[in-house]
Amino acid sequence: MSLYNRQKIVDSVPQKGFFGHPKGLFTLFFTEFWERFSYYGMRAILVFYMYYEVSKGGLGLDQTTALSIMSIYGSLVYMSGIIGGWLADRVLGTSRAIFYGGILIMFGHIVLAIPGSLSMFFVSMVLIVLGTGLLKPNVSSVVGEIYSENDNRRDAGFSIFYMGINLGGFLAPLIVGSQTVMDYSFHLGFAFAAIGMFFGLVLFLATKKTNLGLAGTIPTNPLSAEEKKKVFTQIGIGIVIIAVLAVIAVSMGALTIESFINLVGILGIVIPALYFIFMYRSPKTTSVERSRLIAYIPLFIAAVMFWAIQEQGSTILASYADKRTQLDFAGIHVSPAWFQSLNPLFIIILAPVFAWLWVKLGNRQPTIPQKFSLGLLFAGLSFLVILLPVYYGGASLVNPLWLVLSYFLVVLGELCLSPVGLSATTKLAPAAFSAQTMSLWFLANAAAQAINAQLVKFYTPENEMFYFGLIGGASLVLGVILLALAPKIQGFMKGIR
Structure with a gap:
């Protein structure tokens, strides 16, 4: 997109009207709020639905298989952003991609809400994966479009937008998970998720013309x-x-859940690498943009490490909350799904603080690589604190406040890395690949969860010390290395801060 078209878009958006930010931020904030409500509401109960017995309303899968499927599903959700970004850049435009994606997500949740077989479960997953790929990266990309390139409100705007994401993520597990897990009424919970996406579609259609x-x-x-x-x-x-290869593989018994998990694990690493190579070698990428892509590579690797820890909140830590945590606490019985509201709750509380802090510091704030290194340090600590109750309590049930502390620490890291990463992606992206570069940012999460699908196989209550210690320690080491390399990385950014 030319600089003329970028400025033309900015000029068409009312620049005041939502907490001092462009009015379009209202539309994007609440569209993403409802989409995340539907996604996190479904996700809060999905792993329990998979491994709970059929007599308890579940699918009766083996727990390790369920944890791997959960990770692979998350990986595919973000991997599908490649399709959504390409369609937005080359065919649909981001606005139509958002709308069509919302429709697919809504129908995916409707399929989940209807009691059925494992086959219907996989059909719903396909719909949600494709729909999220169309919607998720393109909403974030439009946030970047409503600000001029040098607008100082940009990082703060992404932090506010990120708060909208997490407001939906906070309410969804509380509403969907309150009785769903305890009463085994999983399909009712999935119906709530479908309704949430419907509200998001209505709001987007009603306000996009005047606000965006x-x-x-x-x-x-x-x-x-x-x-x-x-x-x-x-x-x-x-x-x-x-399709032909899939039919042949199924008929020969070669396409199993395990082989599919391994295939996605490989794709999670290979696809981002090919993406970087393609954009770097494209004649549409300028020399300055190539330098910025080089700077983006260590940030991408750091993001993979961070999300590998953060995303285990819906797999390993969800299972930990269900089976290793005291759920009768302070006179109430806690649903294991409620713990997944902790991450967004802390973000809602702290996101305005971080947004204010970055604006207050102005040019004195840490650089992008320094913020990423802080994110890795906090993520590593969030896993290391789990070692303490394991060390002192052994196999006994753990006080839930340890999980609360773990989620709190990873949120500190998330606010240093995730909204900053979104903003950095829009600034470092080659002009010809703006939406696709946003898809690349989400591929960091896809790669992390593809790796997690393999990591969760090694988790057992007996080796918790080794599991949490090794992954948490690796994050700390990578954070220190990134901090040391921060000045060099900053130089490749060619003026972007």
Whole structure:
């Protein structure tokens, strides 16, 4: 997208109207609020639904398999952002991609809400994966479009937007998980998730014209008529080949849950690497943009390490809350799903503090690489604190406040890394690949969860000390290395701070 078009989009958006930020931030804030409500409401109970017995309303899967599927599902959700980013950049524009994605997500949750077989479960997963790939990266990309490149409100705007994400994430486990897990009414919980996405679609349609102006309506690198025919033919052939290979693999017994988990694990590493190479070598990428891509690589690796820890809140720590934690506390019975409200709750409380802090510090604030290193240090500590109750209490049930502390520490890291990463991605992205670079940012989460699908296989209550200690220690070491390299990385950013 040319600088002229970028400025034209900014000029079309009312620049005051939502806490001193562009009015379009209201639309994007609440659209993402409802999408995250639906996603986190579903996610809060999904792992329990998979490994609870059929007599308790679950699917009766083995717990290790359920944890791996949960990680692979999360990986595919973020991996599908490649498709969503490409379609937004080349065909649909981000606004239409957001709308179509919301529809797919809503129908995916409706399928989950209908009692059915394991096959129906996988159908719902496909719908939600594709829908989130269309919606998630493109909402964030539009946030970047409503600010000019040098607008000092940009980082604070992403922090406010991030608070909207987490407000939905906070309420969803409380509402969906309050009785769902204890009463085994999983399908009712999934119905709440579908309703949440419906509200998000209605709000987006009702406010986008007046609040967003041209933002999201202009594909940054549209296909020509000749390119469309060629590309869509290739896509059609590719889908047919994949379908045929899948049928053959299933008939031969080669495509199992385990082999699929391994395949996604490989793709989680290979796809981001190919993405970096493609954008770096593209003739549409300038020399300055190539330098910024080099700077982005260590940030991406740091993000993978961080999300590998943070995303285990819905797998390992969810199981830990269900089976290793005292759930009768202070006179109330705690649903294990409630612990997944802790992360967004702390973000809601602390996001305005961090947004204020970055604005207050101005040019004196830590650089982007320094903020990422802080994120890794806090993430590592969040796993290391779990060692204390394990060391002193052994196999006995753990006081839930240890989990609260763990979630609190990882949130401190998240606020140093995640909203800053979103903002940095919009600034470091090559102009011809703006939405696709945002998809690349989400691929860090995809890679992390693909790795997690393998890591969770090694977790047992007997080796908790080794499991939490090794992963937490690795994050601390990587954080120190990144901090030492921060000045060098900053130099490759060519003026971006």
